[in-house]
Amino acid sequence: MIRILAWILLWLPVAALPGHRMDMDSMVMNENPTRLPQGCAEIAGDRTITVRAGRKYAKPFPGVVFAYDRQSWEVAPCTRLTVRFINEDHIRHQFMVHGLPPDLYPMGMFTIEVSGPGEETASFILPPYKKTYLVHCDIAQHTEHGMKAQLKVAGGDGDLASLPGLTKPVRPDRYPSRWTGRSLLLLALALFAGMALIWLGRWLIRAMTEDRP
């Protein structure tokens, strides 16, 4: 009961804004199916994409934990893009686009969030410029662990870094080991201790199972 009350108090101000809707399972922020971005004379066309999010889509990529089923989409300028966002995990995931014109999209964002297994659909209209937009899940750690993609309008203005399977990370993870006299000695000691443990275990088992006269 308290949880539901807190949830209502927290989200009431958000839900009251235009372009926002939400229920217990999902949330949409800054939906915009009608207002044209500056430079667009009309909606050039309608396009629908289905985006799946989940741990299973990270499997092909080493070191990645969460991912979308695609890392890059291309759309024409002034397209009204409808995103059907399907979450296949038992945790929250988002489809969050950054860098949109802030006069139509507060803080430049368009967001769909689904709080567990399920889906939500929403539309927004893209500006006319040649640009690559960042798409990611804003939940702490999910972006870092792979839930990142790009949306290119009019071919985009480049590729983003560290998109699983597409582009290299800016700072790749490295696991260097420095072999010094001390680390070699520690390794030898660990090996010796491991062998001693095995010998001790076998000796104990033998002592316990041995028939006594």
Ligand SMILES: [Cu+2]
């Ligand atoms: Cu997520």
